[in-house]
Amino acid sequence: MSFLGGKRLRRVRQAEWSRAMVRETELLPRDLIWPLFVIEGQNEKTAVRTMPGVERLSIDLLVEAARAARDAGIPALALFPNTPDHLRSIDAEEAYNPNNLMCRALDAIKSAVPEIGLIADVALDEYSANGQDGLVRDGEILNDETVTAMIKSALVQARAGADIIAPSDMMDGRVAAIRAALDAEGFERVQIMSYAAKYASCFYGPFREAVGSGSRLTGDKRTYQMDFANSDEALREIEQDLIEGADSIMIKPGLPYLDIIRRAKDAFNVPIYAYQVSGEYAMIEMAGAAGAINRDAAVLESLWAFKRAGANGILTYFALEMARKLGR
Ligand SMILES: NCc1[nH]cc(CCC(=O)O)c1CC(=O)O
Numbered sequence: 331m332s333f334l335g336g337k338r339l340r341r342v343r344q345a346e347w348s349r350a351m352v353r354e355t356e357l358l359p360r361d362l363i364w365p366l367f368v369i370e371g372q373n374e375k376t377a378v379r380t381m382p383g384v385e386r387l388s389i390d391l392l393v394e395a396a397r398a399a400r401d402a403g404i405p406a407l408a409l410f411p412n413t414p415d416h417l418r419s420i421d422a423e424e425a426y427n428p429n430n431l432m433c434r435a436l437d438a439i440k441s442a443v444p445e446i447g448l449i450a451d452v453a454l455d456e457y458s459a460n461g462q463d464g465l466v467r468d469g470e471i472l473n474d475e476t477v478t479a480m481i482k483s484a485l486v487q488a489r490a491g492a493d494i495i496a497p498s499d500m501m502d503g504r505v506a507a508i509r510a511a512l513d514a515e516g517f518e519r520v521q522i523m524s525y526a527a528k529y530a531s532c533f534y535g536p537f538r539e540a541v542g543s544g545s546r547l548t549g550d551k552r553t554y555q556m557d558f559a560n561s562d563e564a565l566r567e568i569e570q571d572l573i574e575g576a577d578s579i580m581i582k583p584g585l586p587y588l589d590i591i592r593r594a595k596d597a598f599n600v601p602i603y604a605y606q607v608s609g610e611y612a613m614i615e616m617a618g619a620a621g622a623i624n625r626d627a628a629v630l631e632s633l634w635a636f637k638r639a640g641a642n643g644i645l646t647y648f649a650l651e652m653a654r655k656l657g658r
């Protein structure tokens with residue numbers, strides 16, 4: 331006679347076949363979106379010091395990476411340009427140069443690998459002299475002026491072949507503004523994936539090195555990115571972007587914000603993406619290299635956690651490696 335009254339939760343866990351039967355979630359190649367950094371040049375790749383294993387790629391190598399991603403079952407790429415220094419300016423005008431690095435990258439992949447989705451980041455920090463996502467006047471980040479510049483940026487990206495416009499800036503009203511502009515120009519089929527709940531986070535550090543904005547950044551982003559103390563506010567941000575016409579929403583960073591993913595999934599019946607950001611990548615790689623954790627196991631467990639939390643997909647720098655492993 332057992333004091334458990336016959337109830338033993340370990341019973342289903344005793345063999346792999348049984349664990350497989352009761353597994354609640356799956357992690358598949360199609361869950362993985364691959365963020366890539368673009369640089370000028372031919373056959374160029376440069377290491378990102380704080381992201382071991384990640385390289386910025388020139389457009390020709392980017393096209394090869396896109397082929398590899400397609401073959402591994404990755405549905406979409408997210409592109410981020412490392413704009414040459416001399417093209418960064420206070421007005422961030424390079425953001426809407428139809429021939430900028432981002433547009434040429436979109437165009438090249440779209441022609442060579444039309445089967446893969448292309449997500450274009452829209453934010454000014456990759457083009458501005460000060461690394462801020464918004465235009466600045468007297469120390470203030472200007473909302474509506476920034477949105478006007480972002481509309482122009484989204485349009486050149488759509489013309490270059492972007493399938494999904496992904497505003498990552500956290501200005502108010504940009505989803506509605508970009509949606510209206512896209513529709514007016516005949517791009518009603520282009521989706522908007524809004525970085526809806528994006529926190530002012532220390533975990534973006536390595537990304538800022540990768541795109542070359544970190545050393546320029548003065549101050550922080552707390553007047554537009556969210557306070558990490560809040561979660562009700564994330565639901566308001568998401569609701570607003572959905573009202574404005576976002577097709578899908580993103581929550582960022584990832585692992586420290588799984589509670590936000592779960593709340594969003596329960597509250598809104600829409601596609602939700604999580605961004606396992608650069609600092610999260612660096613922590614896993616560096617802790618793995620130091621022998622503190624099993625690196626491969628940590629990658630798998632961290633990605634699976636996003637699915638369990640309710641994410642429909644994950645932007646992750648581990649995408650290609652993991653899509654290949656999971657697809658086997
Ligand atoms: N608008 C820029 C942008 N888009 C994606 C990231 C971070 C991604 C990562 O850390 O991997 C950032 C950085 C920031 O807001 O400072």
Ligand SMILES: [Mg+2]
Pocket residue numbers: 500501502503526567570571
């Ligand atoms: Mg918002």
